[in-house]
Amino acid sequence: MNAVVVDARGAAAPWLDEIARQGELRWRVHKFGGSCLEDLEGFRRVLDILQSEAPVRCFVVVSAVRGVTDALLGLFERARAGEPDRAGVELLISQHTALAHALAPDEARTLAAGFQRDGEELAWLLAQVRTAPRGGYGLVDRIAGIGEYWSSRLLVAALRQRGVEAQDVDARELLLVEATQRGADAIAWDESARLVAAASARWPEALIVAPGFVARSRDGGAATLGRNGSDLSAAAFARLLDAESLTVWKDVAGVLSADPRLIRRARTAPELSYAEAEELAAAGARVLHPDTLRPLRRANVPVLVRSSRDARQPGSRIVGVPTGCGAARAVTLEEDTVSVSVRGVAGSLVLSALERAGVQPRALVQCNARRSLDLVITAADRSRAEPAFAGSLGPFAQVEWRAGLALLRAVRAGFGGDARRMAALYTALADLRVPILGSFQDSHDHGLSVLIAGDHAHAALNAVHARLCHGTAKLAVAVVGTGLVGGALLRQLQQHPACGDDLRLVAVANSRSVLIDAEGITPDTATARLNWEGKPLGVEAAVAALQDSDAHVKILIDATPAESVARRHAEWLAAGVHVVSANKIAQGTSLARWREVRSGCRAGKTQYGDAATVGAGLPVLKTLRRLQGAGDGLLALEGVFSGSLSFLFNAYDGSRPFSELLAEARERGYTEPDPRADLSGGDVARKLLILARAAGIAIEETDVVVQGLVPAELTALPAEDFFARIDEVDAQIARQYAEAAAQGKVLRYIATLDRTGKAQVGPQAVRRDHPCATLSGADNLFVLTTARYHERPLVISGPGAGAEVTAQALLADALEIATTV
Numbered sequence: 147m148n149a150v151v152v153d154a155r156g157a158a159a160p161w162l163d164e165i166a167r168q169g170e171l172r173w174r175v176h177k178f179g180g181s182c183l184e185d186l187e188g189f190r191r192v193l194d195i196l197q198s199e200a201p202v203r204c205f206v207v208v209s210a211v212r213g214v215t216d217a218l219l220g221l222f223e224r225a226r227a228g229e230p231d232r233a234g235v236e237l238l239i240s241q242h243t244a245l246a247h248a249l250a251p252d253e254a255r256t257l258a259a260g261f262q263r264d265g266e267e268l269a270w271l272l273a274q275v276r277t278a279p280r281g282g283y284g285l286v287d288r289i290a291g292i293g294e295y296w297s298s299r300l301l302v303a304a305l306r307q308r309g310v311e312a313q314d315v316d317a318r319e320l321l322l323v324e325a326t327q328r329g330a331d332a333i334a335w336d337e338s339a340r341l342v343a344a345a346s347a348r349w350p351e352a353l354i355v356a357p358g359f360v361a362r363s364r365d366g367g368a369a370t371l372g373r374n375g376s377d378l379s380a381a382a383f384a385r386l387l388d389a390e391s392l393t394v395w396k397d398v399a400g401v402l403s404a405d406p407r408l409i410r411r412a413r414t415a416p417e418l419s420y421a422e423a424e425e426l427a428a429a430g431a432r433v434l435h436p437d438t439l440r441p442l443r444r445a446n447v448p449v450l451v452r453s454s455r456d457a458r459q460p461g462s463r464i465v466g467v468p469t470g471c472g473a474a475r476a477v478t479l480e481e482d483t484v485s486v487s488v489r490g491v492a493g494s495l496v497l498s499a500l501e502r503a504g505v506q507p508r509a510l511v512q513c514n515a516r517r518s519l520d521l522v523i524t525a526a527d528r529s530r531a532e533p534a535f536a537g538s539l540g541p542f543a544q545v546e547w548r549a550g551l552a553l554l555r556a557v558r559a560g561f562g563g564d565a566r567r568m569a570a571l572y573t574a575l576a577d578l579r580v581p582i583l584g585s586f587q588d589s590h591d592h593g594l595s596v597l598i599a600g601d602h603a604h605a606a607l608n609a610v611h612a613r614l615c616h617g618t619a620k621l622a623v624a625v626v627g628t629g630l631v632g633g634a635l636l637r638q639l640q641q642h643p644a645c646g647d648d649l650r651l652v653a654v655a656n657s658r659s660v661l662i663d664a665e666g667i668t669p670d671t672a673t674a675r676l677n678w679e680g681k682p683l684g685v686e687a688a689v690a691a692l693q694d695s696d697a698h699v700k701i702l703i704d705a706t707p708a709e710s711v712a713r714r715h716a717e718w719l720a721a722g723v724h725v726v727s728a729n730k731i732a733q734g735t736s737l738a739r740w741r742e743v744r745s746g747c748r749a750g751k752t753q754y755g756d757a758a759t760v761g762a763g764l765p766v767l768k769t770l771r772r773l774q775g776a777g778d779g780l781l782a783l784e785g786v787f788s789g790s791l792s793f794l795f796n797a798y799d800g801s802r803p804f805s806e807l808l809a810e811a812r813e814r815g816y817t818e819p820d821p822r823a824d825l826s827g828g829d830v831a832r833k834l835l836i837l838a839r840a841a842g843i844a845i846e847e848t849d850v851v852v853q854g855l856v857p858a859e860l861t862a863l864p865a866e867d868f869f870a871r872i873d874e875v876d877a878q879i880a881r882q883y884a885e886a887a888a889q890g891k892v893l894r895y896i897a898t899l900d901r902t903g904k905a906q907v908g909p910q911a912v913r914r915d916h917p918c919a920t921l922s923g924a925d926n927l928f929v930l931t932t933a934r935y936h937e938r939p940l941v942i943s944g945p946g947a948g949a950e951v952t953a954q955a956l957l958a959d960a961l962e963i964a965t966t967v
């Protein structure tokens with residue numbers, strides 16, 4: 147089959163036909179940079195990758211071993227300064243010779259002899275530097291490119307050692323450049339294409355290895371493609387070979403959402419457009435040479451950026467039109483920049499002065515009508531820009547400099563036209579109180595830069611990255627209720643390692659307002675933001691935010707005691723939102739409601755996390771269900787199910803009024819917001835109902851005999867009126883306590899259930915050695931007698947109240963749901 151080949155520029159391209167004729171298989175070009183070839187292990191990883199690529203037609207471009215180009219340029223500089231460094235040359239020779247012995251013992255001697263010969267030539271070249279015209283600038287390319295030749299020879303020998311047919315080619319015989327031009331514009335495409343086609347035809351079966359970075363200038367002299375130019379070499383070869391793909395192998399998992407040296411949790415962008423990747427490279431993200439993509443873009447050669455350290459990862463794919471979620475692809479930071487504002491002269495005058503001085507603005511905004519231009523340049527360029535302005539702007543120009551700045555850029559196509567994303571960027575900075583000193587949209591709208599003070603730069607990058615660069619979260623969470631338990635939950639969420647990445651808080655609500663942020667709310671800031679940004683939308687808005695989220699699992703966490711929230715649980719469950727609840731109303735009131743929750747779960751294929759409703763997360767419900775599941779039936783259940791009542795009766799000895807202890811229990815977060823829910827026995831009754839139903843004993847609310855501690859005439863009073871008459875409670879407890887003490891007993895608030903459904907809760911006088919009498923603090927006790935735990939019951943005991951333990955039960959339930967669905 148002969149492919150129809152169209153030149154990227156639309157013109158007839160006979161050299162592409164020639165390549166197509168060479169067979170059906172298209173070339174795959176791979177580039178390994180110094181970051182992959184850092185040492186012996188690095189070479190071995192590269193060899194493994196290439197071996198697994200065979201038999202696909204493979205053209206490999208390599209850089210110098212890490213640090214070698216820097217070392218060569220250092221030798222050049224020292225030679226220019228009249229300090230020849232023979233030892234430096236020897237060091238490079240021995241470094242490469244050692245690699246040759248380890249990688250290709252059969253060819254090591256030949257390789258070593260070659261390095262020695264080149265080393266002599268290098269020493270000779272260095273000796274020419276001082277006397278060469280223009281300080282030896284013609285020589286620098288010959289010197290700087292030596293590392294690439296050496297690593298390509300090493301790689302070919304090592305491949306052959308492993309039995310792979312490999313052939314090195316000299317890139318200076320293939321890649322021609324125009325000395326007057328730079329980057330991709332310098333490449334003489336047609337001439338280079340003919341040379342490449344001939345070379346690839348010559349070794350149809352071999353894996354070809356070429357040194358990157360080096361080229362030949364049209365006038366015959368040695369040339370290089372600029373620092374980190376091997377990426378460009380590889381792009382040029384991929385274009386010239388009409389390759390199927392170019393894979394650029396790095397020491398990172400792909401194009402990351404930020405420089406990993408600054409953001410530890412940077413994540414791989416699965417897909418980017420050519421333009422976005424170009425914008426990133428131009429903004430200083432070192433991952434790709436800025437000119438790499440231009441030759442490939444119009445030819446539509448996909449570029450893969452992958453890690454040689456973990457070749458199982460797919461890495462990043464750079465294509466024409468990426469798909470994927472709405473996060474920004476990446477954020478970059480250019481530090482050590484200065485801003486300059488020029489007023490009163492035409493912008494074109496300023497820009498041509500800069501061009502003459504060889505200074506490229508990093509960002510600019512021009513207003514022709516006001517004859518003003520604001521731009522950002524690197525601090526290093528200021529020393530050239532300042533005299534250039536002085537010499538050419540005339541007496542009316544007002545030039546204002548500001549130093550010590552940083553340019554923070556968010557990259558994504560259409561960013562500047564997306565108010566929601568821009569607002570997210572500005573809010574992240576506002577939350578940190580970082581003033582924005584300037585804002586610059588790139589002319590093709592692939593990014594937005596903001597200028598900030600340099601000392602805020604890293605914190606700002608972190609915050610903006612956290613807000614803008616997350617992909618699809620696995621788990622979206624809405625927290626309803628920001629009281630004691632909700633507040634503790636937010637703190638625990640903040641500390642959880644998945645927070646912000648796999649776990650995203652998309653809504654927070656309390657009884658007054660709702661805060662929604664699809665990009666994710668930082669839990670630390672949630673309550674403050676809820677207070678000043680929240681809207682009185684009702685809890686439905688939080689559910690809608692969950693439903694709108696692209697997360698795989700959506701969970702609403704109810705940390706309220708509210709009937710109005712519990713009423714909706716079943717409906718949300720049926721609509722596909724999992725519910726995790728500390729709220730006992732949905733399962734602990736009428737049986738009909740409990741059944742609705744069950745059918746909601748079935749209809750929506752969702753789960754209901756209720757560990758926090760009984761024993762503040764002690765593994766009681768879970769144990770009951772496990773026993774049930776294994777065919778063990780509950781015969782009887784007894785215990786202290788209320789943390790607050792446990793605390794009150796454990797502490798009460800008649801010396802202090804009961805109400806004083808009640809105030810302390812409230813302060814410790816043990817009681818329900820209205821303590822009558824505890825004192826009335828209603829809360830314990832709900833727990834008993836939840837437990838009974840979980841054990842398959844379908845009893846109604848009315849089946850539980852409840853004896854409360856609140857005199858009947860106080861139950862319906864408003865809270866303040868109740869507290870005003872609290873001494874009536876004190877008197878009643880003192881009386882009951884005295885009666886028990888007279889029999890040598892103590893008072894405890896105890897719940898009991900038997901298998902026939904007989905259920906009661908209330909104060910009981912028990913002997914001092916009764917298990918319920920030996921509890922301390924706010925501990926709960928659950929004594930389960932079952933068919934199999936018959937002789938001796940199963941006992942579960944531990945703290946049964948408190949915001950921290952209740953919150954952790956909520957979080958643990960949510961995480962468990964996220965891992966099981």
Ligand SMILES: Nc1ncnc2c1ncn2[C@@H]1O[C@H](COP(=O)(O)OP(=O)(O)O)[C@@H](O)[C@H]1O
Nearest residue numbers: 179180181396398400401402404405431432433
């Ligand atoms: N957004 C980013 N994504 C990935 N890597 C980045 C990014 N920004 C900076 N880098 C840095 O770029 C390095 C890879 O580039 P470089 O060392 O020049 O590779 P090579 O030598 O293979 O050409 C990574 O180690 C990483 O530290």
Ligand SMILES: N[C@@H](CC(=O)OP(=O)(O)O)C(=O)O
Nearest residue numbers: 179180209215373374375376
């Ligand atoms: N070795 C050259 C060319 C290059 O591209 O290297 P790397 O692929 O390691 O960035 C340099 O250091 O500039």
